[in-house]
Amino acid sequence: MKISALKNQILLKKSFLCIGLDIDLEKVHASIKATEDPLFEFSKAIIDSTAAYAVAYKPNIAFFETYGSQGMASLKRVMDYLNKNHPEIFTIADAKRGDIGNTATRYAKAYYETYNFDSITVAPYMGKDSVEPFLNFEEKYAILLALTSNEGSSDFQIQKVGSQLFYEKVIQTSSQWKGSDRLMYVVGATKANAIKGIRNLIPDAFLLIPGVGAQGGSLAEVAESGLNQDVGLLVNSSRGIIYASTDTDFASKARDAAYDLQKQMQIILEKKRLI
C-alpha cells in the first residue's frame, strides 16, 4: 500500500484506529469455538463489524503460531479475507522479528508476500543488517520497536547511552538506514510524555501506538504529543474492542467500542484542524 493511500483513508474515515487481533480462543464465544476455524471466524466477525471505523488491523502472530500449521492457515485466511474485502485497510503483522540479513529476508518474504501484509513489526537489537532487508520491498513497511509499553521496557530501552536514552539512539540510528522512508516506529501509549521528544527526532514517521485502554494509556495525551501535519499516528486497541463482550453480542459490542474510539479520534482531528 502507498503511504498516501493510508493517509487518505485516515482522512476519509476520520480515524487513526488500528485494531489488534490477539485472539485468545479461551475468550471467544462457544458459537465461534464450535466452528471449523474459530481463529478465522472470530477475526471475520470482528472485521465485518468494525472495518468502518478502523484504518488498520494488526494480527498478533503468536496467537496464530501457537496452533502450529493450522494456526498459520487461519492467518492466511484472515489476510485473504481482509485483502479481498477491505483492500483499503493497512495490515500489520505483529511479529517482532529480527535476525541476520538472509534470515531477515525470509521473514520479510513470509509476511510481505506469503501472507501479503503491508507491514511487519521488527526488533532492533541486531542492528542495521537485520532491519534493512525489511525496507527493501516496494510499498511495504517495517515498524521498529522503539519504546514499548510493558514494564520490562525499563530494563534496556531507557538506559543512558552517551547523552541519549537507548530508544532514542535506536530511533536516531535507524532513521539513517537505507529505505528509512519505509520505517515506522512502535511507541507505547503509556509513554505519552516521551512522544514529544520522539517527534523531534522523527517528525514525519508514522508511530504505531499500542497500550491505549486496557494497558492504561490516554488517547488524548498520545494525540497531543504525537500528531503531525499528516496525522502520523496509528493508535491500537486490542482487548478493549475484541473482548468488549464475550457473549453472543461480541461483534456488536466490538463495533460500539470501535465507534466510540473513532468518534474520540474525529473530535481530536477536528480540534487540530487536520480534517
Place this chain on the structure above:
Amino acid sequence: MKISALKNQILLKKSFLCIGLDIDLEKVHASIKATEDPLFEFSKAIIDSTAAYAVAYKPNIAFFETYGSQGMASLKRVMDYLNKNHPEIFTIADAKRGDIGNTATRYAKAYYETYNFDSITVAPYMGKDSVEPFLNFEEKYAILLALTSNEGSSDFQIQKVGSQLFYEKVIQTSSQWKGSDRLMYVVGATKANAIKGIRNLIPDAFLLIPGVGAQGGSLAEVAESGLNQDVGLLVNSSRGIIYASTDTDFASKARDAAYDLQKQMQIILEKKRLI
C-alpha cells in the same frame, strides 16, 4: 530435556556440535526438490547422516515460515522425526522471538509444546517480562541474544551503558531474572575476544556460538575462551555442513564435514582434559 542429559551426550559423542538447518530450497539437489516435502526430506537426509556427530540441531524458523502453513507443517514433521528417532538430541528453535508477557507465553507454547523443541532463541530488547515467560517451563530453555556475529551487532550491542557494553548489561541483568538457571546465551564466534569477559559474567551458562566456518569464526579460539568445567558450549555450523555439496552426494559430504568438526572438538576436549 534435562541439562544433565545434554552434558552426558556431549561427553558420549565427544562433540559440542550444533547443526543449523537453514534450508534454502534453491540450494538443495533436484532429487530432493522433486519430493512432496523437500524441507522435511532434506532435513531428514542431513539428520540421518550427521546425528552421530552432533548433539543439537537448530532449525531456522524463518526458512520454514516463508512457506506459510505448509512450511510449518514441514517443521512439525522434522521435529517429530528428530524427537522420535533421536530423543537424545537437544533441539533449538532459532526464532529470536520477543514480545510482552501474554504474547511471549504464546510463543513459548508454540515452540516448547506444539513443535516440542527443547529451547528457543529469544531477543532481549523488551526486557524482563518478555523473557521470563520462556523460563517458566520444566526442562525447556531460552537462549538470549547477547553478542551476535553480524555487522549490525556494532550498532547497539557494543554501545557503552555506564561502565559496561550494552550486551554485558543484557547478560548481567538477565542473569538475575526468575528462572535464569534455564537461560543460555547467543554469542557470535567472530567475537572470540569477548567470550572470556562473558565467561566472567556467566561462568556456568551454556553459550550457543554461531559463526564458525562460513562466517569466519575460529573453533580453537572460541573453545579456548568459552569452555567451562562442564564444556558449556554449543558451536553451530549451518552452511559449512548442509551445503558441503549441492550435488547428489550432499548427505555424505555433510557427514564428512560434521565428522571433521567433531574430531576437532574431540581433540580440544581431550587437550582440556574434559573427556
